[in-house]
Amino acid sequence: MQRPIRVLIAKVGLDGHDRGAKVIASFLRDAGMEVIYTGLRQTPEMVVNAAVQEDVDAIGVSILSGAHMTVFPRILHLLKEKGMDDVLLTGGGIIPDDDMKKLVAMGCGRLFPPGTETSEIISYMTEEVKRLKKI
DSSP states (O other), X not given: OOOOOEEEEEEBTTOOOOHHHHHHHHHHHHTTOEEEEOOSSBOHHHXXXXXXXXXXXXXXXXXXXXXXXXXXXXXXXXXXXXXOTTSEEEEEESXXXXXXXXXXXXXXXXXXXXXXXXXXXXXXXXXXXXXXXXX
């Protein structure tokens, strides 16, 4: 039997509001995924180190602070440095559409705005992890 998808949910930077991250973590858990929530005020380095330690399939970053054009590229760089090209980096929050497109072009997975149906997020993550892990 195959193990469940393991997802790390992170709040990076100075964001102090984590309700959305906790809601997503709960829905992912209810969908059968194993979820590790890192808590508030993580650095990209802390997120990637936790991803290594927890052997995750995906990282979901919730960001409301406007630092997305710094945070996501840094996490991508660190993942690449560690040879973790098969780990999905996705997330959501307050990210303008143009920035979402730029981040996806850099190698991020799909990014989700507030109000996205949780079923859409779960479906995307399940399919994308399968694709990346060649399951």
